[in-house]
Amino acid sequence: MGDTIKFMLNDQMRAVSGLSPTTTILQYLRLQERLTGTKEGCAEGDCGACTVIIGELENGKMEYEAINACIVFLPTLDGRRLITVENLGMNAVQKAMVECHGSQCGFCTPGFVMSLTACMHNHGNANDENIQDAISGNLCRCTGYRPILDAARRANTEKERYLKTDVATLEGLRRETMFSYEHAGQKFFSPRTVEELADVTAQYPDATLLGGGTDVGLWVTKKHRTLETVIYTGNVAALREIKQTDAGLEIGGAVSYAHAFESLAAYDPSMGVLLRRFASVQIRNLGTVGGNIANGSPIGDGPPPLIALGAKLVLRSKSCTRQLPLEDFFIAYGKQACEKGGFVEKIIIPPKAKNVLFKVYKISKRFDQDISAVCAAFAIELDDDKVASARIAFGGMAGTPKRAAHTEKALTGKPWNEETVRNVMSALENDYQPMTDMRATAGYRMQVAQNLLIRCFIETTQPETETGVYGYGS
């Protein structure tokens, strides 16, 4: 078995073999191609110094996304185009960065240039929010960002077409069946259909499933694990679909948060607010909703709101397909209800009833690109003024994302007023025994969890009361 990894590097074709399938794009660029404009600042997707643009042909049209080269495996480039800072010439973003004094030490600069180039290309007319979002995954320690923001605003007035791709060349790289790659015993599979995926996962039940790799990539770059067999879901067309059906909103297991953003924000604006704070544009372009669930993390931002909304998970393997409520997937810390050889096929979010109040909040030290100390989601179903039912789920409060059973029970049947809320707050202490770590103490987690219930009440009943400091006044 085994083929070469075929892709376009800037304007040239590449057919690569002889490298481990878990070689990152960044390692490849810097060590093999000697393209050193792309920098390593962290090797964990958090600083943006390694930002590159990936071009992909979707239904005959080019899609360009900024991603973190440091955590993405090289074989996922197969059939795609990789664009690095060296390829930009001197575009309007770069010119504006020079004119606005957007670089000091310059180490972060190529990353900002790539993020902003993708942003300018994708938004015909980027507004300040688009710009802030675009650089939320890029750290600069020197400039204080003001000149970079100014440069972005200046570049925005240019009506430049930033990125162009020879579509025919890329078209020629398309594969109809599974791509297999191997080096020194390490295997990489990229199936095209769910059936192929089910077959190959059955054949390699111990393989690592790879979605966006925003967790898996770090197993390699940070924990230095060797992955024997990797099965990539990113080219399984059926897993990349978002559908509205009678059952609700169906999100395929390999849909990235960037792609799911619009549907989820449309489902409920509170989800939109949360997702804008989910990592960064680069990570959202990679990270999948399925991976966010399947990693079993107690601090993932997807599960609490999805549990509160009553989402269901469709798990599939070669032998069976089954559906279960999302909360049942999380058994204990590090233990999920996914059998070997199984995968998340899709997530189904049932339609939200009119009388359900829904809010989700993320608490972290920093607004952008931070992991939640606490993530809280409330779905309160009202019957007149009374709470008919409540689904409350928290992240960061236990070893898994978990529902607040005592609190839900205490709320049910009570009038939805401040007195009720203040009375039931303490029930959260029966639901959770949070821990102390570098993100927060147990005491803060509990206090803020209780206060978020108050916030939910205030926001759903007192529109005149201002809450939330971020973006205040804009």
Added chain:
Amino acid sequence: MSITAKKSMGSPLPHDSAEMHVSGGATYTDDIREPAGCLQAYILQSPHAHAKIKKIDVSGCCIAGVHAVVTAKDIPGENEVAPVPIYPGDPLFAKDEVMFAGQSVLAVAADTIEIARTAAHKAVVEYEVLPAILDVQTAVKEKSFVGDPYVMRIGDAAAGIEKSAHVLEGAFDIGGQEHFYLEGQVALVTPLENGEMHCYSSTQHPTEVQHLIAKVLGLADHAVTVDMRRMGGGFGGKESQASLFACAAALLARKTGRPVKLRVDRDDDMIMTGKRHDLHCTYKVGFDDNGLIGGIEMTHMVNCGYSADLSNAVADRAMFHADNAYFLGNAKVTSYRCKTNKVSNTAFRGFGGPQGLLLIEYIVDEIARKLGKDPLDVRKANLYDPKGKLGKRCITHYHMTVEDSITHELFAQLEKSGDYAKRVQEVRNFNARSKILKKGIAFTPVKFGISFTLTMLNQAGALVHVYKDGSVQVNHGGTEMGQGLHTKVCQIVADTFGIPLDLVKITATSTGKVPNTSATAASSGADMNGKAAQAAALIIKGRLEKFDAGRNLPWKELVMAAYGERISLSSTGFYKTPKIDWDRPAAKGRPFYYFAYGAAIAEVIIDTLTGESNILRADILHDVGRSINPAVDIGQIEGGFVQGAGWLTSEELWWDDKGVIKTHAPSTYKIPTGRDIPKDFRVALYDGINQEDTIYNSKAVGEPPLMLATAAFLALKDAALSVNPNGHLDAPATPERILKAVTG
């Protein structure tokens, strides 16, 4: 000689590498093409905060691709990489005892970094874990110090407090800060003939790296050359901390006879390298009804970590800034340099100054609260006498006369441009009507002393070559880390010759070109190296003018003709800072050539349910003297403010109860992003010149603006205490600390 070029001094020219930065063409140490046969190195760290090393067995490290393993035993010279020779105690590799979790124990060189890492972890190191000191209070109790306690005093503090109408006592904790330069520590060492070494190192102090490599290898300094073109940020974190990595690479290069690169991963960098010192402070202050300070005692318990490194100088500078812009009169400042089993803390932009300054600003704020006064009024009451009107209130607690205070003027201008009084009222009105969100506002000054406080270090050298075609190459002892030093020095040299800027090029800082340099630190880079480069240029210019003899030849012709007449077109230049004189044992003298000033107003908003906060607006007026390059200077001010705001808000270092740091990557250590900067950010340069004879009468700008962020911290305190007047807020003001201040 005819002067044709447009003056570049004073112009907002772009950074000299800006076009290379944006196109990815700027070369950093890790980007240098490695010589053939280059090996990669990895350092194994101690897992314990304090332990005896009972045995190191490296036999398991010998796997395919490994070329050398080195421990303390393999060091031919001294096992010492301390920056200050009188304070040794920073071994390259721990020998018998490890003193913090993360200390280097051994290093491996291999064909790839993966092999080196795997091999290093196959070493068997047996430890006997010992009790560890993890906080400064314990260190003080056990008299565990890296230097003697030190006191600065003037008048009689106790008597002054005694006589005062009001007395306040308290304690205040100030957190440390990770540098988070975007480019991590890295060195590439190539062995040359006869045991000599060439080193590329991302360092603010090439001379020290040179000297320490020589020391570790048992060579003379002349056998080692260190080159440094640019750093991807330094902020003090590459002043002394780069040496360990360069020395380990050099030792492995010696052992293998091959080039060795040592680039640490971000986590290892954050675990192994020192940070801004965290402090526990106590104070007692006496004051009258107007808030005028009658006497004050302040104690700094400085967490130095396991070794001295630069800590004694850092702790001194914290003390020097215990007054900030205020005349203290009767004052006693005591400093304990605590030795703990943590990473050895080091230089960080401001070098202790920010911590000293934050304490006094905190105290002044407390005084105002106690009296129910606007803190700005209390600040005004306590200022040093203004420049030109020196009276009784101009002597610092280290007995230097403050001759150049412009704080009154800065206050007056900023109060008006920042609409302070009206905004204070608006904040109070908002708080009266807003149930959950509260605002706060604060107005703070900065006065920062410029010069190395170790007088010897205030010297600089430069080397200027004029080539036959009229182009000019400049070298100086300063290093470029983004602060625009090379841009400024180019401007200075171009203007001195009167030639266009593009004829002047600055090349990598090299110990082979300018020897015995000081670190690029203490904000002194442009002050000192600019003067040295100017001196060199003036020497050549003098020769050329003499040769020209009034003919007014155009530059290129003149240069060619002078060459033809065998006139030297190259010169060194030298500068030493005048007027300074510091008697440390007596704690008296003039450690600083001058002071740089600034002031800021910050307005913030907090969420009293969660403790989350946001900076809504910052107004800054900052003094850079006559600006050589306003764009570069404004960049330093904005960048400094944001870095300072990060230190005081979201940047929290966290160790577990075993003394192991858990915030060692950007996933857990949160520096500001673009959305964290003040939404409304107004920065202006104060219109004035340095009264001292500095280069172009400019002032140093690297460090002082960081302290403008004190306003942001005190604004957060203002907001929190608007709900809970008895609340207490330590730094950094994370959401958790703010919520604690709000709720009790």
